[in-house]
Amino acid sequence: MSGTRTLTMIKPDAVAAGHIGAILHQINEAGFKIVAMKYTKLSKEKAGEFYEVHKERPFYGELVDFMSSGPIVAAILEKSNAVEDFRKLIGATNPADAAPGTIRAKFAKNIGENAIHGSDSDENAMIEGSFHFGGVEIFK
Ligand code: UDP
Ligand code: MG
Numbered sequence: 837m838s839g840t841r842t843l844t845m846i847k848p849d850a851v852a853a854g855h856i857g858a859i860l861h862q863i864n865e866a867g868f869k870i871v872a873m874k875y876t877k878l879s880k881e882k883a884g885e886f887y888e889v890h891k892e893r894p895f896y897g898e899l900v901d902f903m904s905s906g907p908i909v910a911a912i913l914e915k916s917n918a919v920e921d922f923r924k925l926i927g928a929t930n931p932a933d934a935a936p937g938t939i940r941a942k943f944a945k946n947i948g949e950n951a952i953h954g955s956d957s958d959e960n961a962m963i964e965g966s967f968h969f970g971g972v973e974i975f976k
Contacts, residue, residue: 839958841871842918843965844926848906849949856909859939859952863913866925872912872965872974880904886967895948902948910968914976919961922954 846859883903890896927938934941944950955961
């Protein structure tokens, strides 16, 4: 079985639109347990660091500006097969392609302002979890 944890961020667009509660509800209903959570805001530097893998992509500047534009909710989620199942729950990057009922289909505005992040591998889930949380902030 693959790893049991993934890292999510409810992005500034969804926070500003008042969707924190609805999104967390859907995450819990899908069987994910919240083991760490914080309401925070990324500086430009931290947003740039988080998305460093996309540094060469044409949308990187816009992405960093967007992700540092307002508060976010960051959380570590636990469930069997967490990474893959959470990617299914959030839907495709572009909400126009996201399956009906997925979080992005319901709450994302467009491919950039797409409501929520989900780790893409167990390895990145570990790295991204440590980016946002220290050991004493994680509750099993
Ligand atoms: N993004 C964008 N334009 C694109 C592709 C991605 O603005 O053409 C943004 C979007 O916010 C996305 C993030 O960059 O969620 C990271 O891109 P990735 O391909 O990793 O998508 P994700 O893993 O979030 O589905
Ligand atoms: Mg990604």
